[in-house]
Amino acid sequence: MTIDERVTVGMVNDIPKYMIWKGRSHNIVKVGLRHHFIEGKILYHIFSVTTPNLFMRLKLNTSNLIWTLEQIEDQLT
Amino acid sequence: MDTLFFNPNKSYVMHIDVNSCFATVEQQANPFLRGKALVVAAYNSPGGCVLAASTDAKKLGIKTGMRVKEAKLLCPIVLVLTPDPDKYRFVHLGIRKIVSYYTNDFSPKSIDEFVLNLENYPALKNSTMKNIGVEIKNRIKKEIGDYITVSVGISTNKFLAKAASNLKKPDGLEEINKDNFLEIYSKLKLTDLTGIASHNEARLNRMGIMTVLDLYNSPIWKIKSAFHSITGYYWYLRLRGIEIDNAKEVRRTFGNSYAIPSSNGTLTELYPILATLVEKTGFRLRRAGYFARGVNVNLFFKDHTSWQKSQSINQDLFDSRDILTSAISILNTVPNISPVHTIAVSVFKLNKKDSIQGDLFQDVYRKRRFTEAVDTVNKNWGSFSLMPAGILKNEHKILDRIAFGGVREL
Numbered sequence: 001m002t003i004d005e006r007v008t009v010g011m012v013n014d015i016p017k018y019m020i021w022k023g024r025s026h027n028i029v030k031v032g033l034r035h036h037f038i039e040g041k042i043l044y045h046i047f048s049v050t051t052p053n054l055f056m057r058l059k060l061n062t063s064n065l066i067w068t069l070e071q072i073e074d075q076l077t
Numbered sequence: 078m079d080t081l082f083f084n085p086n087k088s089y090v091m092h093i094d095v096n097s098c099f100a101t102v103e104q105q106a107n108p109f110l111r112g113k114a115l116v117v118a119a120y121n122s123p124g125g126c127v128l129a130a131s132t133d134a135k136k137l138g139i140k141t142g143m144r145v146k147e148a149k150l151l152c153p154i155v156l157v158l159t160p161d162p163d164k165y166r167f168v169h170l171g172i173r174k175i176v177s178y179y180t181n182d183f184s185p186k187s188i189d190e191f192v193l194n195l196e197n198y199p200a201l202k203n204s205t206m207k208n209i210g211v212e213i214k215n216r217i218k219k220e221i222g223d224y225i226t227v228s229v230g231i232s233t234n235k236f237l238a239k240a241a242s243n244l245k246k247p248d249g250l251e252e253i254n255k256d257n258f259l260e261i262y263s264k265l266k267l268t269d270l271t272g273i274a275s276h277n278e279a280r281l282n283r284m285g286i287m288t289v290l291d292l293y294n295s296p297i298w299k300i301k302s303a304f305h306s307i308t309g310y311y312w313y314l315r316l317r318g319i320e321i322d323n324a325k326e327v328r329r330t331f332g333n334s335y336a337i338p339s340s341n342g343t344l345t346e347l348y349p350i351l352a353t354l355v356e357k358t359g360f361r362l363r364r365a366g367y368f369a370r371g372v373n374v375n376l377f378f379k380d381h382t383s384w385q386k387s388q389s390i391n392q393d394l395f396d397s398r399d400i401l402t403s404a405i406s407i408l409n410t411v412p413n414i415s416p417v418h419t420i421a422v423s424v425f426k427l428n429k430k431d432s433i434q435g436d437l438f439q440d441v442y443r444k445r446r447f448t449e450a451v452d453t454v455n456k457n458w459g460s461f462s463l464m465p466a467g468i469l470k471n472e473h474k475i476l477d478r479i480a481f482g483g484v485r486e487l
Contacts, residue, residue: 030108032105032107032222033102033105033106033164033167033222035163035164035168036163036167037163037166037167039459040457040458040459041457046163046164048107050108050109055107055108055109057106073109074109075109
Protein backbone atom coordinates (compact mmCIF):
# COMPACT_ATOMS: atom_id res chain seq x y z
CA MET A 1 0.00 0.00 0.00
CA THR A 2 1.44 3.40 -0.98
CA ILE A 3 1.39 5.90 1.89
CA ASP A 4 3.69 8.90 1.26
CA GLU A 5 3.38 10.40 4.74
CA ARG A 6 5.97 12.20 6.83
CA VAL A 7 7.25 10.12 9.77
CA THR A 8 9.86 10.21 12.52
CA VAL A 9 12.67 7.66 12.40
CA GLY A 10 15.15 6.85 15.17
CA MET A 11 18.61 5.75 14.02
CA VAL A 12 21.44 4.05 15.90
CA ASN A 13 24.78 3.78 14.08
CA ASP A 14 23.15 4.70 10.76
CA ILE A 15 20.61 1.89 11.15
CA PRO A 16 16.91 2.76 11.63
CA LYS A 17 15.66 1.28 14.89
CA TYR A 18 12.13 2.62 15.20
CA MET A 19 9.60 4.61 13.24
CA ILE A 20 6.78 6.74 14.60
CA TRP A 21 3.71 7.07 12.39
CA LYS A 22 0.39 8.55 13.52
CA GLY A 23 1.64 8.65 17.12
CA ARG A 24 2.47 4.95 17.16
CA SER A 25 6.00 3.59 17.40
CA HIS A 26 7.07 0.58 15.32
CA ASN A 27 10.26 -1.29 16.22
CA ILE A 28 12.41 -2.09 13.20
CA VAL A 29 13.93 -5.55 13.42
CA LYS A 30 15.65 -5.87 10.03
CA VAL A 31 16.96 -3.68 7.23
CA GLY A 32 16.49 -5.79 4.09
CA LEU A 33 18.18 -3.37 1.72
CA ARG A 34 19.43 0.16 1.81
CA HIS A 35 19.89 1.87 -1.51
CA HIS A 36 20.05 5.41 -2.78
CA PHE A 37 19.31 7.43 -5.87
CA ILE A 38 19.70 11.00 -6.99
CA GLU A 39 16.82 13.05 -8.34
CA GLY A 40 18.02 16.38 -9.68
CA LYS A 41 20.48 17.55 -7.01
CA ILE A 42 18.87 15.68 -4.14
CA LEU A 43 20.23 12.43 -2.76
CA TYR A 44 17.60 10.09 -1.36
CA HIS A 45 18.27 7.03 0.79
CA ILE A 46 15.71 4.26 0.72
CA PHE A 47 15.51 1.82 3.62
CA SER A 48 13.51 -1.36 3.04
CA VAL A 49 12.83 -2.47 6.60
CA THR A 50 10.65 -4.87 8.55
CA THR A 51 8.98 -4.86 11.94
CA PRO A 52 7.92 -8.25 13.35
CA ASN A 53 4.90 -8.25 11.03
CA LEU A 54 5.15 -5.33 8.61
CA PHE A 55 7.33 -4.38 5.66
CA MET A 56 7.99 -0.66 5.24
CA ARG A 57 9.80 1.47 2.71
CA LEU A 58 11.27 4.61 4.27
CA LYS A 59 12.73 7.47 2.24
CA LEU A 60 15.22 9.98 3.64
CA ASN A 61 15.60 13.24 1.75
CA THR A 62 19.19 14.24 2.54
CA SER A 63 18.64 17.90 1.60
CA ASN A 64 16.05 18.57 4.33
CA LEU A 65 16.44 15.36 6.44
CA ILE A 66 12.73 14.61 6.13
CA TRP A 67 11.66 10.97 6.40
CA THR A 68 8.73 9.71 4.37
CA LEU A 69 6.92 6.41 4.79
CA GLU A 70 6.41 5.43 1.16
CA GLN A 71 4.94 1.98 1.42
CA ILE A 72 3.67 -0.45 4.02
CA GLU A 73 2.74 -4.11 3.53
CA ASP A 74 1.82 -6.93 5.83
CA GLN A 75 3.16 -10.48 5.66
CA LEU A 76 0.17 -11.71 3.70
CA THR A 77 0.92 -9.61 0.62
CA MET B 78 44.05 -27.78 -35.59
CA ASP B 79 43.51 -31.18 -34.00
CA THR B 80 39.80 -32.02 -34.02
CA LEU B 81 39.86 -33.05 -30.36
CA PHE B 82 41.83 -30.02 -29.26
CA PHE B 83 40.85 -27.95 -26.21
CA ASN B 84 42.65 -24.82 -25.05
CA PRO B 85 45.34 -26.19 -22.67
CA ASN B 86 45.78 -22.88 -20.82
CA LYS B 87 44.57 -22.30 -17.29
CA SER B 88 41.10 -20.84 -16.87
CA TYR B 89 41.24 -17.11 -16.26
CA VAL B 90 37.78 -16.02 -17.34
CA MET B 91 35.00 -15.83 -14.78
CA HIS B 92 31.31 -15.24 -15.49
CA ILE B 93 29.10 -14.03 -12.64
CA ASP B 94 25.33 -14.22 -12.99
CA VAL B 95 22.96 -12.91 -10.31
CA ASN B 96 20.28 -15.57 -9.86
CA SER B 97 16.75 -14.35 -10.72
CA CYS B 98 18.17 -10.85 -10.34
CA PHE B 99 15.17 -8.49 -10.06
CA ALA B 100 13.11 -11.02 -8.07
CA THR B 101 15.96 -11.82 -5.68
CA VAL B 102 16.64 -8.13 -5.06
CA GLU B 103 12.96 -7.63 -4.19
CA GLN B 104 13.18 -10.60 -1.81
CA GLN B 105 16.33 -9.12 -0.33
CA ALA B 106 14.54 -5.84 0.33
CA ASN B 107 11.41 -7.46 1.73
CA PRO B 108 12.18 -10.63 3.73
CA PHE B 109 8.45 -11.49 3.86
CA LEU B 110 8.62 -12.26 0.13
CA ARG B 111 11.33 -14.89 0.53
CA GLY B 112 10.36 -18.44 -0.32
CA LYS B 113 7.33 -17.20 -2.24
CA ALA B 114 6.51 -17.46 -5.93
CA LEU B 115 6.86 -13.93 -7.27
CA VAL B 116 7.58 -12.28 -10.56
CA VAL B 117 8.78 -8.83 -11.51
CA ALA B 118 6.78 -7.80 -14.57
CA ALA B 119 6.90 -4.73 -16.79
CA TYR B 120 3.27 -4.02 -15.89
CA ASN B 121 0.99 -5.57 -13.29
CA SER B 122 -1.65 -6.37 -15.88
CA PRO B 123 -2.52 -9.64 -17.67
CA GLY B 124 -0.46 -8.68 -20.72
CA GLY B 125 2.56 -7.49 -18.70
CA CYS B 126 5.81 -9.23 -19.60
CA VAL B 127 7.59 -11.20 -16.86
CA LEU B 128 11.11 -9.76 -16.51
CA ALA B 129 12.26 -12.04 -13.70
CA ALA B 130 10.81 -14.95 -11.76
CA SER B 131 11.90 -15.96 -8.27
CA THR B 132 13.50 -19.37 -7.75
CA ASP B 133 10.21 -20.63 -6.29
CA ALA B 134 8.24 -19.31 -9.27
CA LYS B 135 10.69 -21.01 -11.64
CA LYS B 136 10.08 -24.33 -9.89
CA LEU B 137 6.42 -23.96 -10.94
CA GLY B 138 7.40 -23.48 -14.57
CA ILE B 139 7.17 -19.68 -14.69
CA LYS B 140 9.79 -18.22 -17.00
CA THR B 141 11.13 -14.85 -18.05
CA GLY B 142 9.30 -13.58 -21.13
CA MET B 143 5.92 -15.07 -20.19
CA ARG B 144 2.85 -12.87 -19.82
CA VAL B 145 1.48 -12.25 -16.32
CA LYS B 146 -1.73 -14.09 -17.25
CA GLU B 147 0.32 -17.17 -18.26
CA ALA B 148 2.24 -17.05 -14.97
CA LYS B 149 -1.09 -16.82 -13.10
CA LEU B 150 -2.37 -19.87 -14.93
CA LEU B 151 0.59 -21.83 -13.61
CA CYS B 152 0.33 -20.34 -10.13
CA PRO B 153 -2.84 -18.33 -9.36
CA ILE B 154 -1.33 -16.85 -6.17
CA VAL B 155 1.93 -15.69 -7.77
CA LEU B 156 2.88 -12.21 -6.53
CA VAL B 157 3.41 -9.63 -9.25
CA LEU B 158 5.69 -6.67 -8.61
CA THR B 159 6.62 -3.87 -10.99
CA PRO B 160 10.30 -2.99 -11.50
CA ASP B 161 12.22 -0.66 -9.21
CA PRO B 162 15.24 0.15 -11.45
CA ASP B 163 17.09 2.22 -8.82
CA LYS B 164 17.25 -0.82 -6.55
CA TYR B 165 18.68 -3.05 -9.29
CA ARG B 166 21.19 -0.41 -10.38
CA PHE B 167 22.34 -0.08 -6.78
CA VAL B 168 22.94 -3.84 -6.50
CA HIS B 169 24.67 -3.85 -9.91
CA LEU B 170 27.02 -1.06 -8.85
CA GLY B 171 27.70 -2.83 -5.54
CA ILE B 172 28.77 -6.01 -7.37
CA ARG B 173 30.77 -3.93 -9.82
CA LYS B 174 32.66 -2.41 -6.89
CA ILE B 175 33.41 -5.86 -5.46
CA VAL B 176 34.70 -7.37 -8.74
CA SER B 177 36.84 -4.30 -9.42
CA TYR B 178 38.77 -5.23 -6.29
CA TYR B 179 40.06 -8.36 -8.08
CA THR B 180 40.63 -7.17 -11.65
CA ASN B 181 40.55 -4.13 -13.84
CA ASP B 182 39.67 -6.25 -16.85
CA PHE B 183 35.95 -6.81 -16.37
CA SER B 184 32.82 -5.91 -18.27
CA PRO B 185 29.20 -5.92 -17.19
CA LYS B 186 27.30 -7.84 -19.87
CA SER B 187 23.93 -6.77 -18.50
CA ILE B 188 22.44 -5.54 -15.23
CA ASP B 189 22.96 -9.02 -13.70
CA GLU B 190 26.00 -10.43 -15.50
CA PHE B 191 29.71 -9.69 -15.25
CA VAL B 192 32.69 -11.16 -17.09
CA LEU B 193 36.09 -10.94 -15.41
CA ASN B 194 39.52 -11.78 -16.74
CA LEU B 195 42.02 -12.39 -13.96
CA GLU B 196 45.05 -13.35 -16.06
CA ASN B 197 48.22 -11.79 -14.59
CA TYR B 198 46.30 -10.02 -11.82
CA PRO B 199 47.78 -10.10 -8.28
CA ALA B 200 44.52 -11.52 -6.90
CA LEU B 201 45.50 -14.88 -8.40
CA LYS B 202 49.00 -14.90 -6.94
CA ASN B 203 48.09 -16.58 -3.70
CA SER B 204 44.69 -17.92 -4.67
CA THR B 205 42.83 -19.92 -7.30
CA MET B 206 39.96 -18.97 -9.59
CA LYS B 207 37.59 -21.14 -7.55
CA ASN B 208 38.68 -19.53 -4.27
CA ILE B 209 38.16 -16.09 -5.75
CA GLY B 210 34.72 -17.20 -6.93
CA VAL B 211 33.83 -18.29 -3.40
CA GLU B 212 35.23 -15.04 -1.98
CA ILE B 213 33.16 -12.91 -4.37
CA LYS B 214 30.01 -14.88 -3.52
CA ASN B 215 30.62 -14.36 0.19
CA ARG B 216 31.36 -10.67 -0.20
CA ILE B 217 28.15 -10.14 -2.19
CA LYS B 218 26.19 -11.79 0.65
CA LYS B 219 27.98 -9.77 3.31
CA GLU B 220 28.24 -6.37 1.63
CA ILE B 221 25.08 -6.24 -0.51
CA GLY B 222 22.53 -8.70 0.79
CA ASP B 223 22.44 -12.10 2.47
CA TYR B 224 19.68 -13.36 0.15
CA ILE B 225 21.47 -12.51 -3.09
CA THR B 226 23.09 -15.51 -4.71
CA VAL B 227 25.19 -15.65 -7.86
CA SER B 228 26.23 -18.49 -10.14
CA VAL B 229 29.88 -18.37 -11.07
CA GLY B 230 31.33 -20.01 -14.16
CA ILE B 231 35.04 -20.36 -14.91
CA SER B 232 36.74 -21.32 -18.16
CA THR B 233 39.26 -20.32 -20.79
CA ASN B 234 36.86 -18.16 -22.80
CA LYS B 235 33.82 -16.00 -22.14
CA PHE B 236 31.38 -18.32 -23.86
CA LEU B 237 32.32 -21.39 -21.84
CA ALA B 238 32.52 -19.35 -18.62
CA LYS B 239 28.88 -18.37 -19.21
CA ALA B 240 27.98 -21.98 -20.04
CA ALA B 241 29.68 -23.04 -16.77
CA SER B 242 27.66 -20.47 -14.81
CA ASN B 243 24.48 -22.02 -16.23
CA LEU B 244 25.41 -25.53 -15.09
CA LYS B 245 24.18 -25.03 -11.55
CA LYS B 246 21.54 -22.52 -10.53
CA PRO B 247 21.11 -21.03 -8.05
CA ASP B 248 24.38 -20.43 -6.21
CA GLY B 249 26.65 -22.51 -8.47
CA LEU B 250 30.40 -22.46 -8.95
CA GLU B 251 31.54 -24.59 -11.88
CA GLU B 252 34.51 -24.77 -14.23
CA ILE B 253 34.83 -26.09 -17.76
CA ASN B 254 38.40 -26.97 -18.63
CA LYS B 255 40.50 -29.37 -20.70
CA ASP B 256 39.97 -32.14 -18.14
CA ASN B 257 36.17 -32.13 -17.86
CA PHE B 258 34.82 -30.55 -21.07
CA LEU B 259 33.87 -33.86 -22.72
CA GLU B 260 31.95 -35.04 -19.67
CA ILE B 261 30.10 -31.70 -19.42
CA TYR B 262 29.34 -31.54 -23.17
CA SER B 263 27.89 -35.04 -23.02
CA LYS B 264 25.26 -33.83 -20.53
CA LEU B 265 24.23 -30.68 -22.41
CA LYS B 266 21.55 -30.20 -25.06
CA LEU B 267 22.28 -28.00 -28.06
CA THR B 268 19.78 -25.43 -26.80
CA ASP B 269 21.64 -25.23 -23.47
CA LEU B 270 24.32 -23.28 -25.36
CA THR B 271 23.75 -19.53 -25.37
CA GLY B 272 23.05 -18.55 -28.97
CA ILE B 273 21.48 -21.83 -30.05
CA ALA B 274 17.71 -21.66 -29.89
CA SER B 275 15.23 -23.81 -31.82
CA HIS B 276 16.05 -22.22 -35.20
CA ASN B 277 19.79 -22.85 -34.98
CA GLU B 278 19.15 -26.27 -33.46
CA ALA B 279 17.11 -27.17 -36.56
CA ARG B 280 19.95 -25.98 -38.81
CA LEU B 281 22.42 -28.19 -36.97
CA ASN B 282 20.02 -31.14 -36.92
CA ARG B 283 19.72 -30.93 -40.71
CA MET B 284 23.48 -31.58 -40.88
CA GLY B 285 23.16 -34.56 -38.53
CA ILE B 286 24.45 -32.63 -35.51
CA MET B 287 22.10 -33.62 -32.72
CA THR B 288 24.10 -33.08 -29.53
CA VAL B 289 26.79 -30.76 -28.15
CA LEU B 290 29.29 -33.59 -28.46
CA ASP B 291 28.31 -33.97 -32.15
CA LEU B 292 28.89 -30.24 -32.58
CA TYR B 293 32.27 -30.47 -30.89
CA ASN B 294 33.31 -33.46 -32.99
CA SER B 295 32.12 -31.97 -36.30
CA PRO B 296 34.69 -30.63 -38.77
CA ILE B 297 34.69 -26.91 -39.53
CA TRP B 298 33.17 -27.33 -43.01
CA LYS B 299 30.15 -29.13 -41.57
CA ILE B 300 29.37 -26.50 -38.95
CA LYS B 301 29.93 -23.72 -41.49
CA SER B 302 27.50 -25.44 -43.85
CA ALA B 303 24.92 -25.68 -41.08
CA PHE B 304 25.10 -21.96 -40.31
CA HIS B 305 25.82 -20.89 -43.92
CA SER B 306 28.41 -18.47 -42.58
CA ILE B 307 31.64 -17.86 -40.73
CA THR B 308 29.59 -18.28 -37.53
CA GLY B 309 30.22 -22.02 -37.84
CA TYR B 310 33.94 -21.45 -37.47
CA TYR B 311 33.33 -19.30 -34.38
CA TRP B 312 31.32 -22.14 -32.80
CA TYR B 313 34.17 -24.54 -33.60
CA LEU B 314 36.59 -22.29 -31.68
CA ARG B 315 34.24 -21.48 -28.80
CA LEU B 316 33.71 -25.14 -27.94
CA ARG B 317 37.50 -25.60 -27.86
CA GLY B 318 37.93 -22.87 -25.28
CA ILE B 319 39.47 -20.33 -27.68
CA GLU B 320 38.45 -16.71 -27.06
CA ILE B 321 36.71 -15.13 -30.02
CA ASP B 322 34.11 -13.00 -28.25
CA ASN B 323 36.51 -10.24 -27.30
CA ALA B 324 35.24 -7.58 -29.68
CA LYS B 325 34.52 -4.26 -27.94
CA GLU B 326 30.90 -3.20 -28.02
CA VAL B 327 30.35 -0.04 -30.00
CA ARG B 328 27.36 2.20 -29.39
CA ARG B 329 25.34 2.41 -32.62
CA THR B 330 21.98 3.82 -31.53
CA PHE B 331 20.14 5.60 -28.75
CA GLY B 332 16.43 4.97 -28.46
CA ASN B 333 13.38 4.79 -26.24
CA SER B 334 10.10 2.96 -26.57
CA TYR B 335 6.72 2.89 -24.87
CA ALA B 336 3.97 0.26 -24.73
CA ILE B 337 0.63 2.09 -24.92
CA PRO B 338 -1.93 0.57 -22.52
CA SER B 339 -5.00 1.57 -24.56
CA SER B 340 -4.60 3.04 -28.00
CA ASN B 341 -7.34 4.56 -30.14
CA GLY B 342 -5.23 4.32 -33.26
CA THR B 343 -4.80 7.99 -34.17
CA LEU B 344 -1.69 10.01 -34.95
CA THR B 345 -2.84 12.77 -32.59
CA GLU B 346 -2.51 10.34 -29.70
CA LEU B 347 1.07 9.46 -30.73
CA TYR B 348 2.58 12.97 -31.09
CA PRO B 349 2.92 13.79 -27.35
CA ILE B 350 4.25 10.30 -26.60
CA LEU B 351 6.76 10.66 -29.43
CA ALA B 352 7.81 14.07 -28.06
CA THR B 353 8.45 12.56 -24.62
CA LEU B 354 10.45 9.66 -26.08
CA VAL B 355 12.51 12.04 -28.23
CA GLU B 356 13.24 14.24 -25.22
CA LYS B 357 14.59 11.24 -23.32
CA THR B 358 16.61 9.99 -26.28
CA GLY B 359 18.03 13.46 -27.01
CA PHE B 360 19.10 13.94 -23.40
CA ARG B 361 20.90 10.57 -23.34
CA LEU B 362 22.54 11.29 -26.71
CA ARG B 363 23.92 14.63 -25.53
CA ARG B 364 24.93 13.32 -22.12
CA ALA B 365 27.08 10.64 -23.81
CA GLY B 366 28.64 13.31 -26.07
CA TYR B 367 27.29 11.98 -29.38
CA PHE B 368 25.72 13.52 -32.47
CA ALA B 369 23.40 11.57 -34.77
CA ARG B 370 22.71 11.70 -38.48
CA GLY B 371 19.63 9.52 -38.68
CA VAL B 372 16.25 9.01 -37.03
CA ASN B 373 14.10 5.88 -36.96
CA VAL B 374 10.48 5.46 -35.89
CA ASN B 375 8.98 2.05 -35.23
CA LEU B 376 5.32 1.19 -34.63
CA PHE B 377 4.10 -2.19 -33.41
CA PHE B 378 0.35 -2.51 -33.87
CA LYS B 379 -2.13 -4.40 -31.71
CA ASP B 380 -2.84 -6.71 -34.66
CA HIS B 381 0.79 -7.97 -34.45
CA THR B 382 1.91 -6.12 -37.59
CA SER B 383 4.59 -3.47 -37.53
CA TRP B 384 5.87 -0.49 -39.49
CA GLN B 385 9.17 1.30 -39.37
CA LYS B 386 10.94 4.00 -41.32
CA SER B 387 14.31 5.67 -41.11
CA GLN B 388 15.52 9.01 -42.32
CA SER B 389 19.14 10.03 -42.80
CA ILE B 390 19.93 13.70 -42.18
CA ASN B 391 22.89 15.58 -43.64
CA GLN B 392 23.61 17.53 -40.47
CA ASP B 393 24.61 16.60 -36.93
CA LEU B 394 21.54 16.17 -34.75
CA PHE B 395 21.78 16.90 -31.05
CA ASP B 396 18.80 19.16 -30.28
CA SER B 397 15.68 17.21 -29.29
CA ARG B 398 13.57 19.69 -31.29
CA ASP B 399 15.38 18.74 -34.52
CA ILE B 400 15.09 15.05 -33.74
CA LEU B 401 11.36 15.53 -33.07
CA THR B 402 10.83 17.42 -36.35
CA SER B 403 12.42 14.53 -38.20
CA ALA B 404 10.53 11.87 -36.17
CA ILE B 405 7.17 13.58 -36.79
CA SER B 406 7.83 13.86 -40.52
CA ILE B 407 8.58 10.11 -40.52
CA LEU B 408 5.49 9.31 -38.44
CA ASN B 409 3.28 11.32 -40.79
CA THR B 410 4.15 8.94 -43.63
CA VAL B 411 2.65 5.88 -41.94
CA PRO B 412 0.26 4.50 -44.57
CA ASN B 413 -2.33 2.83 -42.33
CA ILE B 414 -2.72 3.76 -38.73
CA SER B 415 -4.45 1.36 -36.38
CA PRO B 416 -4.32 0.90 -32.58
CA VAL B 417 -0.66 0.91 -31.57
CA HIS B 418 0.86 -1.48 -29.05
CA THR B 419 4.36 0.02 -28.87
CA ILE B 420 5.99 3.11 -30.30
CA ALA B 421 9.77 3.38 -30.49
CA VAL B 422 12.14 6.08 -31.67
CA SER B 423 15.89 5.87 -32.10
CA VAL B 424 18.75 7.88 -33.53
CA PHE B 425 21.59 6.29 -35.46
CA LYS B 426 24.75 7.08 -37.49
CA LEU B 427 26.36 8.26 -34.29
CA ASN B 428 29.57 10.21 -34.12
CA LYS B 429 31.46 11.64 -31.21
CA LYS B 430 33.29 14.92 -31.52
CA ASP B 431 34.29 17.84 -29.38
CA SER B 432 33.43 20.64 -31.78
CA ILE B 433 30.44 21.23 -33.98
CA GLN B 434 30.39 22.54 -37.53
CA GLY B 435 28.79 25.95 -38.11
CA ASP B 436 25.85 26.45 -40.43
CA LEU B 437 25.15 29.37 -42.77
CA PHE B 438 21.40 29.28 -42.21
CA GLN B 439 21.10 28.72 -38.47
CA ASP B 440 23.11 29.52 -35.38
CA VAL B 441 24.06 26.02 -34.23
CA TYR B 442 26.30 27.38 -31.48
CA ARG B 443 23.38 29.21 -29.93
CA LYS B 444 21.29 26.06 -30.23
CA ARG B 445 24.06 24.09 -28.53
CA ARG B 446 24.24 26.58 -25.66
CA PHE B 447 20.47 26.43 -25.30
CA THR B 448 20.37 22.60 -25.09
CA GLU B 449 23.26 22.64 -22.61
CA ALA B 450 21.37 25.11 -20.41
CA VAL B 451 18.18 23.04 -20.54
CA ASP B 452 20.12 19.85 -19.75
CA THR B 453 21.80 21.51 -16.78
CA VAL B 454 18.43 22.58 -15.35
CA ASN B 455 17.07 19.05 -15.83
CA LYS B 456 20.15 17.47 -14.26
CA ASN B 457 19.90 19.74 -11.22
CA TRP B 458 16.15 19.70 -10.72
CA GLY B 459 15.16 16.35 -12.16
CA SER B 460 14.13 15.10 -15.60
CA PHE B 461 11.42 17.07 -17.39
CA SER B 462 11.74 20.10 -15.09
CA LEU B 463 12.06 22.02 -18.37
CA MET B 464 10.38 20.48 -21.37
CA PRO B 465 8.63 21.36 -24.61
CA ALA B 466 4.98 22.33 -24.11
CA GLY B 467 3.91 19.51 -26.45
CA ILE B 468 4.85 16.99 -23.78
CA LEU B 469 2.27 18.46 -21.38
CA LYS B 470 -0.42 16.82 -23.51
CA ASN B 471 1.10 13.40 -22.83
CA GLU B 472 -1.17 11.57 -20.40
CA HIS B 473 1.10 8.53 -20.33
CA LYS B 474 3.85 8.20 -17.73
CA ILE B 475 6.88 6.74 -19.47
CA LEU B 476 8.56 4.75 -16.73
CA ASP B 477 12.23 4.34 -16.02
CA ARG B 478 13.37 0.99 -17.45
CA ILE B 479 16.48 -1.13 -17.58
CA ALA B 480 17.17 -2.31 -21.10
CA PHE B 481 18.04 -5.95 -21.67
CA GLY B 482 21.81 -6.11 -21.91
CA GLY B 483 22.12 -2.36 -21.54
CA VAL B 484 24.32 -1.09 -18.75
CA ARG B 485 26.43 1.29 -20.77
CA GLU B 486 24.89 4.36 -19.19
CA LEU B 487 25.21 3.33 -15.52
